[in-house]
Amino acid sequence: MLSSTDFTSASWELVVRVDHPNEEQQKDVTLRVSGDLHVGGVMLKLVEQINISQDWSDFALWWEQKHCWLLKTHWTLDKYGVQADAKLLFTPQHKMLRLRLPNLKMVRLRVSFSAVVFKAVSDICKILNIRRSEELSLLKPSGDYFKKKKKKDKNNKEPIIEDVLNLESSPTASGSSVSPGLYSKTMTPIYDPINGTPVSSTMTWFSDSPLTEQNCSILAFSQPPQSPEALADMYQPRSLVDKAKLNAGWLDSSRSLMEQGIQEDEQLLLRFKYYSFFDLNPKYDAVRINQLYEQARWAILLEEIDCTEEEMLIFAALQYHISKLSLSAETQDFTSESEVDEIEAALSNLEVTLEGGKADSLLEDITDIPKLADNLKLFRPKKLLLKAFKQYWFVFKDTSIAYFKNKELEQGEPVEKLNLRGCEVVPDVNVAGRKFGIKLLIPVADGMNEMYLRCDHENQYAQWMAACMLASKGKTMADSSYQPEVLNILSFLRMKNRNSASQVASSLENMDMNPECFVSPRCAKKHKSKQLAARILEAHQNVAQMPLVEAKLRFIQAWQSLPEFGLTYYLVRFKGSKKDDILGVSYNRLIKIDAATGIPVTTWRFTNIKQWNVNWETRQVVIEFDQNVFTAFTCLSADCKIVHEYIGGYIFLSTRSKDQNETLDEDLFHKLTGGQD
Numbered sequence: 036m037l038s039s040t041d042f043t044s045a046s047w048e049l050v051v052r053v054d055h056p057n058e059e060q061q062k063d064v065t066l067r068v069s070g071d072l073h074v075g076g077v078m079l080k081l082v083e084q085i086n087i088s089q090d091w092s093d094f095a096l097w098w099e100q101k102h103c104w105l106l107k108t109h110w111t112l113d114k115y116g117v118q119a120d121a122k123l124l125f126t127p128q129h130k131m132l133r134l135r136l137p138n139l140k141m142v143r144l145r146v147s148f149s150a151v152v153f154k155a156v157s158d159i160c161k162i163l164n165i166r167r168s169e170e171l172s173l174l175k176p177s178g179d180y181f182k183k184k185k186k187k188d189k190n191n192k193e194p195i196i197e198d199v200l201n202l203e204s205s206p207t208a209s210g211s212s213v214s215p216g217l218y219s220k221t222m223t224p225i226y227d228p229i230n231g232t233p234v235s236s237t238m239t240w241f242s243d244s245p246l247t248e249q250n251c252s253i254l255a256f257s258q259p260p261q262s263p264e265a266l267a268d269m270y271q272p273r274s275l276v277d278k279a280k281l282n283a284g285w286l287d288s289s290r291s292l293m294e295q296g297i298q299e300d301e302q303l304l305l306r307f308k309y310y311s312f313f314d315l316n317p318k319y320d321a322v323r324i325n326q327l328y329e330q331a332r333w334a335i336l337l338e339e340i341d342c343t344e345e346e347m348l349i350f351a352a353l354q355y356h357i358s359k360l361s362l363s364a365e366t367q368d369f370t371s372e373s374e375v376d377e378i379e380a381a382l383s384n385l386e387v388t389l390e391g392g393k394a395d396s397l398l399e400d401i402t403d404i405p406k407l408a409d410n411l412k413l414f415r416p417k418k419l420l421l422k423a424f425k426q427y428w429f430v431f432k433d434t435s436i437a438y439f440k441n442k443e444l445e446q447g448e449p450v451e452k453l454n455l456r457g458c459e460v461v462p463d464v465n466v467a468g469r470k471f472g473i474k475l476l477i478p479v480a481d482g483m484n485e486m487y488l489r490c491d492h493e494n495q496y497a498q499w500m501a502a503c504m505l506a507s508k509g510k511t512m513a514d515s516s517y518q519p520e521v522l523n524i525l526s527f528l529r530m531k532n533r534n535s536a537s538q539v540a541s542s543l544e545n546m547d548m549n550p551e552c553f554v555s556p557r558c559a560k561k562h563k564s565k566q567l568a569a570r571i572l573e574a575h576q577n578v579a580q581m582p583l584v585e586a587k588l589r590f591i592q593a594w595q596s597l598p599e600f601g602l603t604y605y606l607v608r609f610k611g612s613k614k615d616d617i618l619g620v621s622y623n624r625l626i627k628i629d630a631a632t633g634i635p636v637t638t639w640r641f642t643n644i645k646q647w648n649v650n651w652e653t654r655q656v657v658i659e660f661d662q663n664v665f666t667a668f669t670c671l672s673a674d675c676k677i678v679h680e681y682i683g684g685y686i687f688l689s690t691r692s693k694d695q696n697e698t699l700d701e702d703l704f705h706k707l708t709g710g711q712d
Contacts, residue, residue, distance in 0.1 A: 045069050046067050048065055048066070049065070049119060050063050050065050051064050051081055053081070066080050071111050071113060074108045077096065078095075078096065078125070094126065095126070097126055098123055103294060104293065131143060136305055137307065138254075138325065139329070139333070143199050148292045148293040152286045156168050156173060157169075159305065165326065166314075167312070167314070170307050170308065170313070170688070172288060173304070174286070174304040175284035226255070229583070229584060257329065260552035260553065272339060278604045279605050279617060279672040282603050282677070283677070285680075286303075288684075288704070307326075309684055309685060310621070311685065313691055324588065328357070331590060331594040334594070335347070335350050336555050338555050341598075349574055350594075351550070351554050353586055353593070355548055404511050404513045406431060408445070411426070412425065413429075413438060414486070414489070416485055428440070428441050429499075433506075455503055457509075459638065460474070460500070462596055462598070466493075466528055471490040471492065478643060494525070497522075498521055501521045504520060523592060527592065527596065550568040553571060554567065601621045604618070604620075605618045606630070608668060609668045615630050615671060617633075618670075620681045623641055639660055643664075644682075646659050654674075655667055655669050655675070656678055683707035684708050687704045
């Protein structure tokens with residue numbers, strides 16, 4: 036028989052601090068517990084002892100020393116290893132967080148601090164009505180992000196009160212799951228695909244969400260341009276090492292906000308982390324397209340990505356156009372549109388989906404694989420050799436390109452035949468100088484072979500460039516995306532084409548533009564204000580008729596066509612090397628870059644990766660490629676887990692297909708990015 040003193044000796048006192056929302060100070064509560072008591076029982080005892088009638092369902096126990104949540108309520112204290120010296124906090128799982136969106140708008144909303152960041156971002160995106168949440172993540176800004184702003188604040192005697200969009204009454208506030216979002220394949224489009232305004236008949240769907248019509252338009256419309264002074268005051272990375280510092284703050288997607296030391300009401304940046312944008316659709320993605328446009332815009336203005344002066348002027352003209360259209364769109368009354376019967380629209384949409392669309396063109400695609408054949412100039416760079424182009428007869432079929440000394444020899448053996456699957460295609464164009472070049476980086480065992488093609492005119496360039504881009508993805512010219520790609524390239528070239536229209540002079544007289552708002556500060560210093568305005572208006576003639584959403588999509592496409600697009604930089608030390616290098620991580624490749632010169636040294640494609648892992652003791656990332664090629668490096672500017680997650684994340688995104696109906700294999704994401712065997 037056991038005496039009562041034996042029971043007493045098996046139990047012990049546990050002190051739990053209670054984070055009560057209605058009181059400023061946290062209070063300690065002492066409980067008598069035993070090791071075989073489960074966590075749910077501890078919370079029940081705690082609530083009974085607090086004796087305050089309220090909804091405690093969102094509260095959970097946080098173990099401060101171990102920096103972890105005790106979320107498995109059926110586990111006992113012994114199983115968790117909780118003893119009398121444990122410091123536990125009974126606190127809400129959902130807390131307020133301030134998020135700086137890509138358009139620099141500050142949003143305040145309630146977010147789960149106990150769910151892994153991948154899940155928390157998914158919930159945030161559902162509140163903001165942004166599809167494809169897997170492309171975004173949370174970034175903790177570095178000290179450099181605030182450096183220049185603080186200098187400005189010292190000169191201002193009056194504090195600046197920022198206009199914060201408060202979405203506190205979000206569906207996650209009570210801990211309940213978020214509604215599945217507004218998009219469905221059979222649903223009526225929720226945005227006008229021309230100007231991005233919410234369709235009036237669907238605004239009722241926002242009724243249970245804090246995203247009211249007004250808030251929706253704030254997120255879906257471009258903000259007014261910043262003044263040149265404010266632009267100059269923002270942090271601009273000057274080197275690849277500076278750019279590497281900006282990428283050090285990405286949060287670990289496999290751990291919660293609380294586990295990563297994020298405090299309640301702290302400011303984080305919500306950004307598109309992975310530059311692989313899937314299924315952009317103006318009917319459902321007005322917010323997503325606008326935020327993507329804004330992220331691209333700031334990357335151009337703050338010179339986070341390099342572009343030529345000619346390209347900078349195109350971006351400026353598109354910004355000016357979008358800014359004008361956004362102002363006029365915001366003044367429209369959304370409810371003035373004719374009401375559309377939701378059921379009728381949903382049924383007709385369903386009918387289109389079930390019918391499947393273009394059967395004739397699909398049959399044509401299967402039976403006919405076209406080819407290109409023409410005279411092009413070729414240059415293969417070698418050391419101590421001037422850049423001399425030589426003309427050959429080129430034939431492009433399937434995903435391969437072959438060239439012959441002349442057209443008559445086409446039926447014989449080519450000089451060389453190259454498969455472009457997995458290659459890198461970079462535009463080398465100067466429209467004003469009538470230069471239409473294509474740079475090809477073709478993967479080989481120890482890196483990349485470089486070759487340049489030179490076309491005679493725009494049409495030839497557009498056809499060959501589109502063919503090369505599709506071949507790099509393993510697609511032929513029979514693919515339905517070939518012709519639209521040719522037209523996109525031609526359209527972009529025409530935007531670059533300068534026309535000295537007489538309208539420019541008259542437009543200058545009635546100018547309502549501050550040209551320095553639309554270009555980087557460095558570009559603005561090179562030109563006088565009137566000269567810059569004239570060049571922007573000249574470029575604007577080519578885009579003046581574009582609708583709002585199309586202009587944003589065209590801006591995003593132009594951004595994607597830049598050689599440095601999608602590269603995220605990290606400072607690393609490769610195994611066996613005595614100097615630091617830059618590692619560029621892109622959606623399809625890794626690039627080793629010389630930190631001093633910025634010149635790429637070696638490129639490795641993701642398609643050639645056999646396996647990758649992390650030695651957590653030495654913090655070294657090891658990657659094995661085809662043909663027994665290995666590389667290993669330690670990360671100096673960030674935790675190696677961030678780089679590891681980037682590689683796994685891009686490989687995860689490459690598995691997506693439209694058939695998935697937006698359901699994601701979250702377990703696969705964590706398996707590829709978590710770094711756990």
